[in-house]
Amino acid sequence: MEEISLRTKLNIGANSLDSLLKITGQKVFIIADPFIVQSGIVSEVTNRLHSNHNEYLIFSDIIPDPPIETVTIGVKALQEFYPSVLIAIGGGSAIDTAKAIKEFSIRLFKQENDLKFIAIPTTSGTGSEVTSFSVITDQEKHVKYPLIADSLLPDEAILDPNLVISVPxxxxxxxxxxxxxxxxxxxxxxxxxxxxxxxxxxxxxxxxxxxxxxxxxxxxxxxxxxxxxxxxxxxxxxxxxxxxxxxxxxxxxxxxxxxxxxxxxxxxxxxxxxxxxxxxxxxxxxxxxxxxxxxxxxxxxxxxxxxxxxxxxxxxxxxxxxxxxxxxxxxxxxxxxxxxxxxxxxxxxxxxxxxxxxxxxxxxxxxxxxxxxxxxxxx
Structure with missing residues (x-):
């Protein structure tokens, strides 16, 4: 017997970012690539959150091939803010980092609240928004470690083509x-x-x-x-x-x-x-x-x-x-x-x-x- 689970809800097409307007009165932890912050793309998320009286914190210490050290810092920041919603926006590195931060927060701190996880890819490559995989790197040993668990799957994904127009x-x-x-x-x-x-x-x-x-x-x-x-x-x-x-x-x-x-x-x-x-x-x-x-x-x-x-x-x-x-x-x-x-x-x-x-x-x-x-x- 085989079991197939399609757990992630997809919001697709132009203006699908408006699905974020359903979030009201929440604490939202946003994990974003530095470029997403510097370019102002993150405002596509924060403006929608701000309009519905949400409190948010942006964590953008993301680099390609996310290292274990970044995950550790992210776990600490997540625990201190203690959100009810986690949003990852960026490429595969941002989403993979968010997955690892969420997973280790649950394992290490037994986070009790139901942390809703929304992935918003801004590149068209990894498919990480619908997978139970994450890859983190031990930079000292030059080794990549794939994490595999159903708990890594985002609850929702937003596929808005307007977010990938500027990709070089x-x-x-x-x-x-x-x-x-x-x-x-x-x-x-x-x-x-x-x-x-x-x-x-x-x-x-x-x-x-x-x-x-x-x-x-x-x-x-x-x-x-x-x-x-x-x-x-x-x-x-x-x-x-x-x-x-x-x-x-x-x-x-x-x-x-x-x-x-x-x-x-x-x-x-x-x-x-x-x-x-x-x-x-x-x-x-x-x-x-x-x-x-x-x-x-x-x-x-x-x-x-x-x-x-x-x-x-x-x-x-x-x-x-x-x-x-x-x-x-x-x-x-x-x-x-x-x-x-x-x-x-x-x-x-x-x-x-x-x-x-x-x-x-x-x-x-x-x-x-x-x-x-x-x-x-x-x-």
Whole structure:
């Protein structure tokens, strides 16, 4: 028996921020990226709260790859303010930080009041607003720790496309390819089912239809809305099915080399597809189920797919072309990494990737040699 929980209530579309007007007479703890505060975007939240006699406190000590130290400071601030509503607004780092702060507050201090959690993403990438995952970093050890618990799920999410119009092209590309990775990993996960497949397929389709439009014209509100929804759909998919070795390696490499998470996933994506499909090992009589699913997705997307092998190859080629159109780096060298740096960290990366919780759901169980080969392939 399997259980699927879709706990988070979604408020979607233009003006969906007006759902905050339902909050009246509450103490609200707002966790926001520094940019969200400095740019004034946070006023989209605070103005709506202020109109209904709410008291609020803004915590903005957020940095990418949220470290344990930030979570500790946030827990202290939350406990001192003791709110009834928690709002996270920003990218994945802000939402992940809020999740960790809420979780550790409950575990350490047994917070008694019912803390309502609302997530408002301002990038279209992580899907964190609908997932039971959070990733925090031990900066001293250069290790990322995924937290996984249903208690991390926000109670509500607000998907307002107006909040992502100002996202720069490079971040649009990074986060959009993170969405594509989420969809593809969920699609071939060992835990995939009809429900996660449907969500992953739709997210994949929306990214190929609209991401390049977003990149070329950030003010294209239709494209922004569709990519924002794709991020959420892919988050729902991997929250059901899990991810895979692509994220396992990305977490490990990101902690070592500080390459943005979406970019790191994009660097790995086609190498991981090739590995999972086992293109070098299967013939038409020994094709893998994973290869069949990749080919099926390629066919549904209108890519050339006369047989399983050509379908997988076509999928890889279309992803590579999308990466080129988005001006993404094609290898680790283009990210400024030297071969010496790679080799110095390779053993640490391999060990971390094999231990990473995401790797467990990969359709092909990797070995140390497999991880090393994938990482070397993208150098």
């Amino acid at each position: 092209p490079v971040i649009t590309a990074d986060t959009g390819l993170d969405v594509l990775t989420h969809a593809l990993e969920a699609y071939v996960s060992t835990n995939a089912n009809d429900f996660s497949d449907a969500l992953a397929e739709k997210a994949f389709q929306l990214i190929f239809d609209y991401l390049l439009r977003c990149y070329n014209n950030g003010k294209d509100i239709e494209a922004r809305e569709k990519v924002h929804y794709a991020s959420c759909l892919a988050g729902m998919a991997f929250n059901i099915a899990g991810l895979g070795v692509n994220h396992g390696i990305a977490h490990a490499c990101g902690a070592q080399f500080h390459i943005p998470h979406g970019r790191m996933n994009a660097l790995l994506l086609t190498a991981v597809i090739e590995y999972n499909a086992d293109l070098k090992g299967f013939s038409n009589s020994t094709q893998t189920l994973t290869a069949q699913k990749y080919a099926q997705l390629a066919k549904k997307s209108g890519f050339s797919s006369s047989n399983i092998r050509s379908g997988v190859t076509s999928l890889i080629q279309h992803i590579q072309q999308l990466k080129k159109d988005l001006n993404m780096p094609q290898n680790l060298r283009a990210c400024g990494l030297t071969y010496e740096q790679l080799m110095k960290s390779l053993e640490t990366i391999t060990e971390a990737a094999l231990k990473d919780g995401c790797t467990k759901a990969n359709p092909r169980l990797p070995t140390t040699n497999d991880i090393e080969a994938i990482v070397k392939q993208i150098f």
